[in-house]
Amino acid sequence: MKYNEKLQSRIDEVAEVAGYLWEKGWAERNGGNISYNITDVVDDNIRALTPVSEKFPIGKPVPALSGNYFLVTGTGKRMRYVHSSPMDNASIIRISGDGSYYEIMAEKPIRPTSELPSHLMIHNHMAEQGRDIKSVIHTHPIELVAMTHNPAMLEKDVLGKILWSMIPETRAFCPKGLGIIPYTCPGTVELAEATVRELDEYDIVMWEKHGAVGIGTDLIEPFDMIDTFTKSAKIYMSAMAMGFTPAGMTDAQMDEMKEKFNL
Ligand code: 2HA
Ligand code: ZN
Secondary structure (H helix, E strand, O other), X not given: OOOOHHHHHHHHHHHHHHHHHHHOOOOOOOOOEEXXXXXXXXXXXXXXXXXXXXXXXXXXXOHXXXXXXXXXXXXXXXXXXXXXXXXXXXXXXXXXXXXXXXXXXXXXXXXXXXXXXXXXXXHHHHHHOOOOXXXXXXXXXXXXXXXXXXXXXXXXXXXXXXXXXXXXXXXXXXXXXXXXXXXOOOOOHHHHHHHHHHHOOOOEEEEOOOEEEEEEOOOHHHHHHHHHHHHHHHHHHHHHHOOOOOOOOOHHHHHHHHHHOOO
16 A cells, blocks of 8 residues: 555654564564554545454543554564564554544554553543653563562662663653553553553653553654663663672762753
8 A cells, every 4th residue: 555655654663663673682573562643644545444344342442532543563463574564564543433442444454462452541641631642662671671570679760760870861861760560461451551650750661570661752752762771771780790789870960960951
């Protein structure tokens, strides 16, 4: 199918980021998923399409997404193939007028990710808040997930503060920090509800022993934040591997940053 330039560039962005996820080793098998609100770039050609699927009920209705279109990676699909052939591994869905069901509109009847409840509830919540959030990304960054296996790092703001203190950039580019959600079964509404709450407070949220979730006005922005936190995690681990606990920037050094960059 031929898409207009703006829609094609969203598809290209998903393919680009999917490639990074695979290269970084964050996307074993079908690990991770992406959704992108494309309502603002959908044209009459897309609006004229007839659905290629039945109507699928949405567990918890999303009325703020009435009539919205999303590009969503498919359940069981691999990021390395989302990269090489995006529309064979993702589909365009449309939310019904009352937000209670979705239909697949293009190109193939590829069922969306198992984490669709989280994706849609996040988009719905951000739309209600009037925030310009278009993308949701979930991935399995090795070092960050490893750190959530340490109970001491699951206490509020402990891990986020350690990561902030590893390198000034992390505080500068992830100013709201890292939230933690205690282990919850993947794909559930409970996990989605907890994620929505944490994303009001933090830039990126970690699902304990599972992965990261980020949101943004585009897809590059949350990818970069997860990448930046991961950089900090690697610095922490490198220091530990050399036999010492890294000192970290002092509170005074971090406060200076906060002031200087207006964080
Ligand atoms: O897409 O990562 O959390 C597979 C997953 C589920
Ligand atoms: Zn996952």
